[in-house]
Amino acid sequence: MKIIVTGSLGNISKPLTKELISKGHSVTVISSSAERQSEIEHLGAKAAIGSMENVDFLTETFKDADIVYAMEALNAGAFFDHSVDFIEANTQIGRNYKEAFERSGLKNIIHLSSIGAHMREGNGILAFHYNVEKILNELPEDVSIKFMRPVGFYYNMYSFIPTIKSQGVIIQNYGGDKKEPWVSPLDIASVVAEEVEKPFNGREVRYIASEEISPNDIAQTLGEEIGKPDLQWLSVADEDLLNGMVNAGMNPKTAKGFVEMNAARGNGVLYEDYEQNKPVLGKIKLKDFAQQFSAAYHQ
Numbered sequence: 001m002k003i004i005v006t007g008s009l010g011n012i013s014k015p016l017t018k019e020l021i022s023k024g025h026s027v028t029v030i031s032s033s034a035e036r037q038s039e040i041e042h043l044g045a046k047a048a049i050g051s052m053e054n055v056d057f058l059t060e061t062f063k064d065a066d067i068v069y070a071m072e073a074l075n076a077g078a079f080f081d082h083s084v085d086f087i088e089a090n091t092q093i094g095r096n097y098k099e100a101f102e103r104s105g106l107k108n109i110i111h112l113s114s115i116g117a118h119m120r121e122g123n124g125i126l127a128f129h130y131n132v133e134k135i136l137n138e139l140p141e142d143v144s145i146k147f148m149r150p151v152g153f154y155y156n157m158y159s160f161i162p163t164i165k166s167q168g169v170i171i172q173n174y175g176g177d178k179k180e181p182w183v184s185p186l187d188i189a190s191v192v193a194e195e196v197e198k199p200f201n202g203r204e205v206r207y208i209a210s211e212e213i214s215p216n217d218i219a220q221t222l223g224e225e226i227g228k229p230d231l232q233w234l235s236v237a238d239e240d241l242l243n244g245m246v247n248a249g250m251n252p253k254t255a256k257g258f259v260e261m262n263a264a265r266g267n268g269v270l271y272e273d274y275e276q277n278k279p280v281l282g283k284i285k286l287k288d289f290a291q292q293f294s295a296a297y298h299q
Contacts, residue, residue, distance in 0.1 A: 001066040002026045003196060005045075006052075007073050008036055011155060011185035012112070012192070016069065017045050019193040030061060052093045058100035065104070067196055070097050071112035072132060079254050086254045087128045094132030101139060108144050108200045110192055111136060115151045115181075115207070116264065118273040124260030126270075137203065144200035150188050150208040151181040151274065152265075154289040157222065161297050162248075164231065170219055171244065173259055174266025175235035177216050181209035181274065184289060187282030207274050210282040218286065225290040226297045238263060 003020055007013035008031035017040075020027050027045040031037070032052070040047040050057035052072075062068055072090040079086070101109065116126035117133050129149075136145055160170045187210045195206070213221075215233040223231025238259050245255035264270035 001196070002028070002064060004028050004030065004048075004062060004065045004068040006030045006069060007071045007112075008033065009039060009043075010073065011153075012071070012188050013069075014043075015186055016189040016192050017043055019189060020196065021045060023193070023197070025196070028061065028065075030058075052096060055096050055099050055103075058096060059103040062100055062104035062106050065106060067108045067110060067200075068101070068106055069110045069112070069192055069196075072128065080249050080251060082251050084251065084254075086125065086251065087131070087257065090128035091131040091135070094128070094135045097132075098135050098139060101136075101143065107142065109136070110146045110148060110195055112188075112192075113147045113149050113205075115149055115274055116261070116270050117147070117149055119264075119269070122260065122264055122269060124262070124264065125254065125257030126261055127257070141202070145203050146195050146200065147203070147205045148188065148192060148195070148208060149205060149274075150183045152183065154182055154184050154210070154284075154286065155292075157218070157289070157293060158296055160222070161293075164226075164228070164297070168228070169232050169234045170215075170222075171234050171236055171241065172215070173236055173238045173241040173262050175215040175233045177214045178268075179212040179214045179217075180265055180271065181212045182286065183208055183210045184282060184284030186284050190282065205277070207277055207279045208282070209274075209279055211285045212281070213286055221286050221290050222293055225287075225294040235266075 003025050005013050005017050017027050017029055021044045028048050029040045029045045030048045034049050037047040048061045072093040078084045113133055114126050114129040116123035117129035133147055163171045188208050191208045219231045219233040223229050242255055242259045246252050
């Protein structure tokens with residue numbers, strides 16, 4: 001099949017591209033960076049260099065494709081860019097996708113959404129996933145969409161490193177012994193590759209998770225791996241976490257979104273729909289990721 005992969009050669013898109021090619025599919029990878037072209041082609045894929053803001057480019061790239069794997073992606077620097085409305089910018093990419101899907105005649109979409117996409121409010125920074133799912137659901141009924149809803153990514157734990165180094169603790173506005181789900185991008189890629197080869201039928205939602213583990217157990221696992229066996233996860237007030245993020249230079253509106261999202265994790269509302277539709281857990285566990293975390297910590 002002819003498959004379009006968005007997300008350049010990111011944490012999900014690169015292993016996904018490699019797996020799809022190994023299964024004999026013809027893959028085109030969209031990237032905004034011309035510097036990625038040779039690496040994309042080295043994998044055996046075609047490169048489409050262009051912008052998510054360019055609907056004409058997207059439309060032309062999607063033409064004649066059997067399936068598009070679509071994700072919204074701003075670079076990490078967007079969190080600290082005070083001129084960027086993070087939620088609106090990602091929502092606009094969703095609008096661009098919808099127009100390009102319609103104009104290209106595409107019928108099969110796998111969309112990378114997120115935990116919390118079922119919530120109209122109270123999900124903080126994840127609000128754009130609700131927005132984009134709603135936008136894409138306005139497509140004609142003969143367009144099939146598989147909404148993938150992964151939980152929190154292991155690699156988001158890299159953001160713990162500065163406070164571990166400066167204060168000796170992990171600081172968030174929730175914590176304790178209640179388990180929550182986390183996921184590896186490798187498990188997400190495997191699920192997406194699996195869904196490529198399954199029938200498309202209307203609108204479907206699938207959650208993706210690798211392990212369910214508590215904040216305290218995360219601190220213990222990461223602490224042992226980095227040589228700090230007494231590492232603690234400290235839960236602070238929403239306002240304290242917000243102030244810390246803003247003082248670190250984060251866009252205040254974006255920081256508020258992160259604090260709200262974490263509060264929804266702590267009180268469980270973020271996981272209500274997940275709990276009703278639990279997936280089979282993936283292969284990559286926190287102990288596997290902890291080795292990568294340790295390498296990054298000791299760099």
